[in-house]
Amino acid sequence: MNRNTFLQTLAGALGLSTLEAGASASAAKPYIVFVTGDHEYSSELTLPIIAAELEKKYGMRTKVLTAYPDYNAEKDIPGLEALADADVAVFYLRWRLLPKEQLAHIDKYLKSGKPVIGFRTTTHAFNYPEGDDRRPWNAFGEFAFGSPPGWGGAAKHTHYGHKSTTDVSVISEAAKNPILTGVAPAFHAASWLYRVRPDYPPKDATLLLMGKAVNPDKEAIENPVAWTWKNQWGGRAFLTTLGHPEDFQVESFQRLVINAIHWAAGKPVPKNWKGSMNINVPYGHPAKS
Template sequence: DLAVFYLRWRQLPQEQLDHIDAYLKSGKPVMGFRTTTHAFNFPAGDPRVRWNAFGEFAFGAPPGWGGAAKHTHYGHKSTTDVTIIPEAAKHPVLTGVAPAFHQSSWLYRVLPDYPAKGATPLLMGKSVNPDKEAIDNPVAWTWTNQWGGKAFMTTLGHPEDFQAEAFQRLIINAIHWELGKPVPKKWKGKMAINVPYGHPK
């Protein structure tokens, strides 16, 4: 099994959270995309408020938007240059991934406190056209959570990112790695993903 999360500021009922809780505690692997760093947004005093830190306890990411971790981004008009972190170049998840590529995602700030201790950063992002002073930040990492579950997290995941061959291969590799399967050494080529992106008019 592999649970994939792409959430943003949800307020799920307790019975649904119970399923997620049981899955996490089973030690099975999880994969998270982008806004999953701030997956839930329960108000102070709500008995479910601990879930606001889901990104932290499931993925070793900041525990929600803003806060003490100062989790933020560098503007909706910015994009990100991505490079492989040299120390991680031989990690199976990076098999065949281009050493440098560009993504539409605006860069998320997770440093200096995240990724969490014990994580293996894989990719570094540099903000292009930021709206404030920017520092390079990890944009993908692996981690083992407190229940022994493998975690793969990326702060990339803008809809247009999925059209990039390097990102496609990264995700396919990560799925295989998390499931304990050999990462494909051969690649059939870029997949056509032509889903319109934009808000309804």
Template sequence: MKSKRRTFIQQLAALLALGTLNGTKTVAKASKPYVVFVTGDHEYSGELTLPLIAAELEKNYGMRTTVLKSVPDYNGEKDIPGLEALREADLAVFFLRWRLLPQDQLNYIDEYLKSGKPVMGFRTTTHAFNYPDGDDRKRWNAFGEFAFGAPPGWGGKAQHTHYGHNSTTDVTIIPEAAKNPILTGVAPSFHVASWLYRVLPDYPAKGAVPLLMGKSVNPDKAAIDNPVAWTWKNQWGGKAFMTTLGHPDDFQVESVQRLVINAIHWELGLPVPKKWKGKIAINVPYGHPKKS
């Protein structure tokens, strides 16, 4: 009898221990910041570059990530499965261009924005959606403006265009922003492949904090220096970080990598990493057929 009782107690203890361990794992998982990347652009291979950033966050910075992609491929404008993940996200990162998502998918993005959680955007996210006149969803064409303080769509009154595809961009830290934690370890000046986006004179929006300035190299028209990265707070109180960089070659530049990793930590309310974990291996080709 004593032997059976001892065995029962041992089994019970083992079950309790297992439950405790599983509970610890659950708590540990829940305590890790959760970053959801939403990709779908016709040109810049965001569906290839951002998964490499996500992998780095998981490997070296203690985060959980999910990368969502347009289907059947980057040209699929009407479906990004899995957007319900935004309900659990601590940070949403967007790299979109001219999508035509159904309302039920937009609802997840709308819900996320109105929660006041932080958002990050890359390049063509300034014109993430492209609904036609008469469509009830057309207000989403201004997603760049109401989420990030960027111009409300491509061209138009905002004069949101870019310099020619044979140009590149010199980037420098704006002196007033030099001590911003997002710029920790970012070189005072560096060069990127992206042709410079024009956001001035009306953007970034009032209250934004410009961090980096771009100067077009070999422009196809009279060049005006323009901000290429800024922070802002949107109408729902969400912290926003926006960069008009995003050419796949940009992600090979260590200063761009540090900018992104730092900004993700800042958005999450975490201290910028004291020690850089080293350059990330990102070698993604440019070459999607459509432009801008």
């Protein structure tokens, strides 16, 4: 059945015009808004590929927002008003200094109780200086996702060196979690392991994946690298501290991401995997965290 025939059938069943039926069909597709802006991990290149896959193979609508004029620009991500219509917001941010009018769109979205997904440096999405009344946003990772409140500090949020990598394994208690459908019991990730323990994620989070540092530059402990949580506004939250461009080449990581977006949108995870994506994005921005 082609689209026009489908819309005519839908219109007849619902007593709508074909135009109204088209709008209804679009509304039934989850709308995923990606918000990117990091100096280091090329999220402005990896996440559009994920977005295109969701549209082409999984029946979703997407929009990708990027920092202007490029990923190093910390003070402007145009288009954040799109969050008002989003069903799921996906963040990959690092040390942004957005103006209040842009923060207001994120604030309104969070307080709506809608679901959020975060990658890696979103644990330290903002970096407002002391004395700035926007400084509470530095803890965005904590109140949105249950991660440490920013980089370093008392939470000891750090990593184990840029020459290290991470062995990832499924936490046995979570093996049947739908987000882990098709994810290998163990796989290797290029991301150097982030330390979030002992205080994060919160005790009421559901841990999904554990990471062990390979070739760490200091004494290392195992740390969770993916979890779900319900934040204070009742929003479903999924966060992974993985997200190096090479991680996106790993099929298990691709499945994790596609599954998590379906889960956040309240949709069943795909029963049939549509195949791996060709995500060949270079890492090369100056590495800091």
